[in-house]
Amino acid sequence: MKRMVIDKNMFERDELRAWLAESKDHVAIVTDYGQLEMLKGNALVNILKSTEIVSAFSKQVHVLKPITMISGIKGKRKGMKKRLTSGGGTRSFRKWCKKRARAALDMKLQQHSRHGRAGGGAARGHAGRYERVRREH
Numbered sequence: 001m002k003r004m005v006i007d008k009n010m011f012e013r014d015e016l017r018a019w020l021a022e023s024k025d026h027v028a029i030v031t032d033y034g035q036l037e038m039l040k041g042n043a044l045v046n047i048l049k050s051t052e053i054v055s056a057f058s059k060q061v062h063v064l065k066p067i068t069m070i071s072g073i074k075g076k077r078k079g080m081k082k083r084l085t086s087g088g089g090t091r092s093f094r095k096w097c098k099k100r101a102r103a104a105l106d107m108k109l110q111q112h113s114r115h116g117r118a119g120g121g122a123a124r125g126h127a128g129r130y131e132r133v134r135r136e137h
Contacts, residue, residue: 003062003081005029008037011050020057028054029085030093032066048104055097063089 006028010016020026038050054061064070065086073083 001025001027003027003029005031005034006054007031007034008040008050011038011054012052014053017053017056020053020060024060026060028057028061030054030061030063032064035063044103044107048100048107051097051100055100058094058097061090061093063093065089 002023002025004010004016004019004026006016011034016028020028038047040046062085064084070084073080075083
């Protein structure tokens, strides 16, 4: 099993998509710092953009435990890789990937309504007619 630790720059590269598609044994590792980088700036836009590729391969993504927990891990090398990953974090990430498509659709609908599409133009048209009728009376 090959693993690759990914950061903000790697989340959006086609090389990651090709590497994950190449084999089911390829696993992308997401650090806690990588998760924070996804939220930088406009969080909703950036997280959707950053998870676009990895959401298609959600079973090949493992989330590391926070660095504060990792630094305290002791014991033998055997099983160390498993102890470094967060089972709950990985499961939460997979659930997010299932809901991601809906979040992306909701965001597109909001953008369209803000720019006068998908009903926004009709609402402005009604408001304009209302103002004319109000002025006439």
